[in-house]
Amino acid sequence: MRPLAAQLRVELTLVLTNGETLLLTLGIPVVFLVFFSTVHVLPTGTPHPVDFLVPGVLALAVMSTAMTALAIGTGFERGYGVLKRLGATPLGRPRLLAAKIAAVLGVELLQAAVLAGAGLALGWHPGGPGGTGALAGEALAAVVLGTVAFGGIGLVLAGTLQPLVNLAVANALFVLLLLLGGMLVPLDKLPAGLADLARLLPAAALADALHGTLGHGAPVAVRDWVVLAVWAVAAPVAAGLTFRWE
């Protein structure tokens, strides 16, 4: 366990001491939540935008950590030869990957705590008005699937692109999926064709699952489970097949 614990500590240190990463994983989600909950400019379709925004921003937070931050961090490590150098130590790839996954889950816990705290302060009712948050288990399962799916996408980028190209693509994908993910703007406000396409993406599936379970007390739709599960299998497999360590 010593190598894994030491690696996890360093992975967490790297994420939590990197300004850009913190901006991406905590700064942007918190600002979006506070701003759009206070300034009602988004067509959230509810009298309490915060009930729509907390689940949406949680999905956004999962995507920022598991996909964008993981892709950027791993891409630079690859570019700097860190991954290659680690390959010449007894750490081994499985433990390196385990440490990275654990670090992502750790950061997500922190994000969830901060966003839930901010949401409650802004008047969020977990599970919707009068709800109890009883669907938390389903929400958690959706987050895990989403994490695996986004992590796989992030590693596909990090393992194939030059570090600076990877940086640009990971950020661009973040913005694109943010807009097409139903996180801040409900999907039914998008043009019909675009909305149909968006529903096949993991961002929208995770956001929809969290809107249902944490927003208005509805269980996760079968379609969302299927979309999340397919991405959670396909993306890591693609990463495994395409990842170049040098």
Place this chain on the structure above:
Amino acid sequence: MDAATRPTDDRGRAVPGDSPAVVCEGAVVRYGSTVAVDGLSFTAERGELVALLGPNGAGKTSTVEALEGFRSPESGTLRVLGLDPRHDRAALVRRTGVMLQQGGVYPTLGPGQVLHLFARYYDHPEDPEDLLDLVGLTRVRRTPWRRLSGGEQQRLSLALALVGRPEVLFLDEPTAGVDPEGRLAVRALVAAQRDRGRCVLLTTHELTEAERLADRVLIIDRGRLVAEGTPAELTRRVADGAVRFTTDPGIDSAALAGELGAGTSVVEDAPGSYRLIPPEGAAVPDAVAALTGWLAARGHALGDLRTGRTLEEAYLALTGDRDAVGSGTATGTTGTPVGRRARRTRGRR
């Protein structure tokens, strides 16, 4: 090899046996249509420091990276501590230390943090604090890697290679980008590893480095072994018995040759730079005495005076002929003969 029957020490490591620490036999490494290593064979023993010397693109790094398990040779046999670098990689990474040619360290972490992290990967590591002290990085232990000087970065890489108490060390250009003072420090550290009975295989395009450090030098060119021996053996091989000296340009070479006796010739290779070839069987000290006497009598200054050959001359003589022969048929990553010459000149200091 059966681990149960292999003699091991109290840490479960194989004790030095008869087999060489590193065996490279007919190795061929190819990138697409480019042959980087072309049938290279050599061995390195425990307690021996072997330098792979050659111009950039000679195949040094490809050779070392194949031995480290990073690349598969297309053909040939590689053994490190009797194990296959790729197949037995999990076992070998515990017993070998690696210094990559560049990078390999988290750019935002300081030497202390990185060294402590790497120490955790091994069962019986060196004390990271002792190592930091040994490589002189205690003062900058918290400075992010990317703000360290080239010499400090290389010393950290070396410390990372040493932290697992390796039996074999692979050092790829360990003094590249290091200032002269730092070079001396790195070389002393590397030599100390050999003195501890470890096998050290290093690559360099610096002749001085190979000459000062190595027990044995392998001169590599275009992926092939051109010459092999101790630095003294290599320089002897190209020794021509000439006396080289510098003095005023345009001295009367013929008169000087006459003074030294029949069969002597004196050639001015470049203005002020001369080569005196004594007759077959003549004693070189006598020739030097006569030379200095002749110069003194005519009031000429004496600059350099050298009777042997340097490794640099040996290197150029041993690799130079191939350039003439191989002109226009360059294979490997070495480019045109002209480009090779230019790179080689840069590599000499």
